[in-house]
Amino acid sequence: MAAHSAVLSMSKIINPFWGGRLGNTVKVFGTTLTSHRNKTLLTPPPAKYGGRHTVTLIPGDGIGPELLNHVREVFRFSCVPVDFEVVNVNSALETDDDMNNAITAIRRNGIALKGNIETKHTMAPSVKSRNNLLRTSLDLYANVMHCQSLPGVQTRHKNIDIMIIRENTEGEYSSLEHESVSGVVESLKIITRNNSLRIADYAFKLAREKGRRRVTAVHKANIMKLGDGLFLQCCREVASGYPDITFDSMIVDNTTMQLVSKPHQFDVMVMPNLYGNVVSNVCAGLVGGPGLVPGANYGNAYAVFETATRNTGKSIAGKNIANPTAMLLASCMMLDHLKLYDHATMIRHAVLKTMNETRLHTADIGGQGTTSEVVQTIMRIIQSGGQLTTEL
Amino acid sequence: MIIQGPHETCFHLSPPARADATFRVTMVPGDGVGPELMTAVKEVFKAGDVPVEFEEFHLSEVQNMASEEKLDQVLTSMKTNKVAMKGKIHTPMEFKGELASYEMRLRRKLDLFANVVHVNSLPGYSTRHNNLDLVIIREQTEGEYSSLEHESVTGVIECLKIITREKSRRIAKFAFDYATKKGRNKVTAVHKANIMKLADGLFLQSCAEIAQLYPKIQYENIIIDNCCMQLVQNPYQFDVLVMPNLYGNIIDNLAAGLVGGAGVVPGESYSAEYAVFETGARHPFAQAVGRNIANPTAMLLSASNMLRHLNLEYHSNMVSDAVKRVIKQGKVRTRDLGGYSTTSDFVRAVVENLRHRPAN
Numbered sequence: 001m002a003a004h005s006a007v008l009s010m011s012k013i014i015n016p017f018w019g020g021r022l023g024n025t026v027k028v029f030g031t032t033l034t035s036h037r038n039k040t041l042l043t044p045p046p047a048k049y050g051g052r053h054t055v056t057l058i059p060g061d062g063i064g065p066e067l068l069n070h071v072r073e074v075f076r077f078s079c080v081p082v083d084f085e086v087v088n089v090n091s092a093l094e095t096d097d098d099m100n101n102a103i104t105a106i107r108r109n110g111i112a113l114k115g116n117i118e119t120k121h122t123m124a125p126s127v128k129s130r131n132n133l134l135r136t137s138l139d140l141y142a143n144v145m146h147c148q149s150l151p152g153v154q155t156r157h158k159n160i161d162i163m164i165i166r167e168n169t170e171g172e173y174s175s176l177e178h179e180s181v182s183g184v185v186e187s188l189k190i191i192t193r194n195n196s197l198r199i200a201d202y203a204f205k206l207a208r209e210k211g212r213r214r215v216t217a218v219h220k221a222n223i224m225k226l227g228d229g230l231f232l233q234c235c236r237e238v239a240s241g242y243p244d245i246t247f248d249s250m251i252v253d254n255t256t257m258q259l260v261s262k263p264h265q266f267d268v269m270v271m272p273n274l275y276g277n278v279v280s281n282v283c284a285g286l287v288g289g290p291g292l293v294p295g296a297n298y299g300n301a302y303a304v305f306e307t308a309t310r311n312t313g314k315s316i317a318g319k320n321i322a323n324p325t326a327m328l329l330a331s332c333m334m335l336d337h338l339k340l341y342d343h344a345t346m347i348r349h350a351v352l353k354t355m356n357e358t359r360l361h362t363a364d365i366g367g368q369g370t371t372s373e374v375v376q377t378i379m380r381i382i383q384s385g386g387q388l389t390t391e392l
Numbered sequence: 393m394i395i396q397g398p399h400e401t402c403f404h405l406s407p408p409a410r411a412d413a414t415f416r417v418t419m420v421p422g423d424g425v426g427p428e429l430m431t432a433v434k435e436v437f438k439a440g441d442v443p444v445e446f447e448e449f450h451l452s453e454v455q456n457m458a459s460e461e462k463l464d465q466v467l468t469s470m471k472t473n474k475v476a477m478k479g480k481i482h483t484p485m486e487f488k489g490e491l492a493s494y495e496m497r498l499r500r501k502l503d504l505f506a507n508v509v510h511v512n513s514l515p516g517y518s519t520r521h522n523n524l525d526l527v528i529i530r531e532q533t534e535g536e537y538s539s540l541e542h543e544s545v546t547g548v549i550e551c552l553k554i555i556t557r558e559k560s561r562r563i564a565k566f567a568f569d570y571a572t573k574k575g576r577n578k579v580t581a582v583h584k585a586n587i588m589k590l591a592d593g594l595f596l597q598s599c600a601e602i603a604q605l606y607p608k609i610q611y612e613n614i615i616i617d618n619c620c621m622q623l624v625q626n627p628y629q630f631d632v633l634v635m636p637n638l639y640g641n642i643i644d645n646l647a648a649g650l651v652g653g654a655g656v657v658p659g660e661s662y663s664a665e666y667a668v669f670e671t672g673a674r675h676p677f678a679q680a681v682g683r684n685i686a687n688p689t690a691m692l693l694s695a696s697n698m699l700r701h702l703n704l705e706y707h708s709n710m711v712s713d714a715v716k717r718v719i720k721q722g723k724v725r726t727r728d729l730g731g732y733s734t735t736s737d738f739v740r741a742v743v744e745n746l747r748h749r750p751a752n
Contacts, residue, residue, distance in 0.1 A: 044561065044565050044605060045561060045565055046664070047569050048664045049570075049662045049663075050662040050663070050665075050666065050667030050701060051474050051664075051665050051666065051667065052701075054569060054573070079703045085572060085573070101607070104605055104606075107605055108565075108568075108569070108572075108605045108606070
């Protein structure tokens with residue numbers, strides 16, 4: 001905090017001489033220090049009263065609002081004891097007030113379910129990605145994605161089962177860029193020892209808990225010797241504490257090639273931010289597309305659930321053709337996190353049954369069904385399972 | 393670390409699927425007019441085809457029907473059903489060796505830390521202040537009700553009031569979450585921190601800390617003496633009130649008196665897992681036992697709140713609309729609201745007013 005103000009006051013002196021260029025550098029320091037400040041705010045008790053939980057809901061843009069409405073419908077129908085606090089974020093505005101409201105709401109409730117908030121490239125570069133702001137403010141350092149082939153979906157490769165753990169707060173997504181010399185932009189990729197150890201630890205703990213045999217670290221340490229080298233070194237250090245789990249590493253270009261030709265060699269993968277983005281999208285494509293895979297962002301105190309590939313889906317918004325599977329499976333992950341295992345299993349079973357047995361597919365996986373038809377079928381399967389429900 | 397995963401194996405304490413769709417609710421009628429009020433609720437539920445089944449337990453300290461096994465039975469039942477309706481279990485005034493009453497022990501074992509009394513003026517029954525809409529949230533497990541008293545020196549009693557940071561934060565968060573959920577604008581903390589600087593000071597500090605997480609809700613505080621005076625002069629300035637145990641007891645009863653008395657205001661108690669529905673101002677009203685004069689409005693409105701908690705919106709609205717219609721019509725009123733009808737007359741009127749399509 002003191003450092004932040006010191007740098008700012010220094011910039012005020014230096015600014016007149018250097019024009020606008022160093023001004024950007026000062027903002028550079030501002031972003032990293034903010035995340036430290038927010039760590040000291042208190043973590044309130046969980047929002048569970050009378051057996052009912054409160055969860056923040058951020059509809060986002062594109063297909064987010066309609067899919068989250070379907071989630072709410074299914075929850076209400078199955079009498080799930082979860083109340084949603086809806087916080088709208090208008091991505092067209094330049095200020096971050098809406099986003100700060102949303103972040104405060106997540107701090108209060110501890111858990112959120114969100115759609116993707118659009119980041120327009122056409123807006124000024126000072127308007128940073130809202131999704132990224134959420135992840136760094138709440139220190140949601142681990143993004144977990146479990147890619148599993150679904151038997152009812154036609155894909156080139158069958159029986160894929162890969163877990164991808166992606167560092168979610170630093171790396172190439174630090175939003176630290178500046179133009180010291182006109183026409184020359186420096187974009188900083190930050191790798192820290194602490195965060196790398198933290199994510200490696202998370203990956204190995206998760207692998208052990210799920211009974212997985214192998215963890216593969218994905219990197220480009222032959223080129224970024226210090227950056228990715230540090231990441232790899234931290235992974236090796238953590239691996240030495242887990243002798244029952246094999247650890248190996250693979251360069252990211254080779255990884256993507258192996259993923260599309262022989263994906264069954266992979267078990268659990270851990271990697272920094274940008275490679276995580278690329279690899280998770282590749283894996284989502286392998287199992288059937290962005291409409292099928294749920295994702296979760298975990299921190300020490302908060303958890304936010306969304307679709308794995310974070311697509312806004314603007315081109316299919318409002319047309320009733322989006323695939324609700326990913327969002328519904330993400331809501332089941334949220335119910336598991338809230339320890340409502342019965343409800344989670346019930347909804348998950350209904351979603352997978354619709355996908356695999358009735359073969360009611362939406363357009364993205366080659367079918368003719370609409371979103372509402374799929375959701376109605378899911379609700380009918382839940383009702384036939386004998387669970388307490390309200391009227392259809 | 394938060395690491396979770398799907399648990400496909402059987403992990404539940406109660407069966408997940410119920411094909412007959414009846415909800416089980418624990419019922420503890422309590423003392424005084426409690427049993428009569430519970431009979432009223434059961435009659436109305438039967439007439440309205442409400443899919444709720446009651447498990448009754450008669451726990452009473454004054455009638456010598458209380459014992460540890462009974463208390464355990466009630467607790468087990470409540471832990472299974474998670475929802476309960478109860479009347480007041482009267483605490484005898486004489487000290488018989490146990491400082492904590494059965495009701496307090498029930499609350500502590502279930503950790504029912506929040507008591508919510510929603511004070512609403514009844515349409516059709518006018519009092520000195522009409523159109524009142526006030527919520528009183530009271531911390532229910534510590535404060536002056538800690539049951540810690542001792543006599544170190546003969547003739548000198550020390551009674552300990554306990555205030556903890558954790559519980560104060562918890563009740564403050566409950567109050568603000570309640571306000572957010574119901575769309576309320578203001579939360580006022582009631583205290584006596586000028587006298588109890590450390591105890592009520594800690595309570596105030598916790599409320600202020602939690603208030604920072606709710607920038608859209610206005611936070612104020614008021615001393616208990618001023619609060620009581622303001623409530624009887626101008627109650628409209630308050631929206632949601634949050635306070636420790638004893639002040640809550642007093643303000644609950646005061647506010648209930650503003651809209652018509654103990655027979656009119658419903659209340660509920662929440663813990664993280666359980667919800668208990670009862671009247672707002674808890675009095676056994678022993679003088680009315682057997683005379684058929686008690687007002688069942690509070691218990692019926694509380695039953696309606698319970699149905700809403702169970703997600704039975706249709707039945708909840710049906711019961712509360714019927715009760716409000718009877719009060720508005722003004723023809724059938726019990727003694728405490730100025731009429732001459734009996735409890736059974738009132739219940740009959742409510743049953744007649746239930747706009748319900750019987751299942752054929």
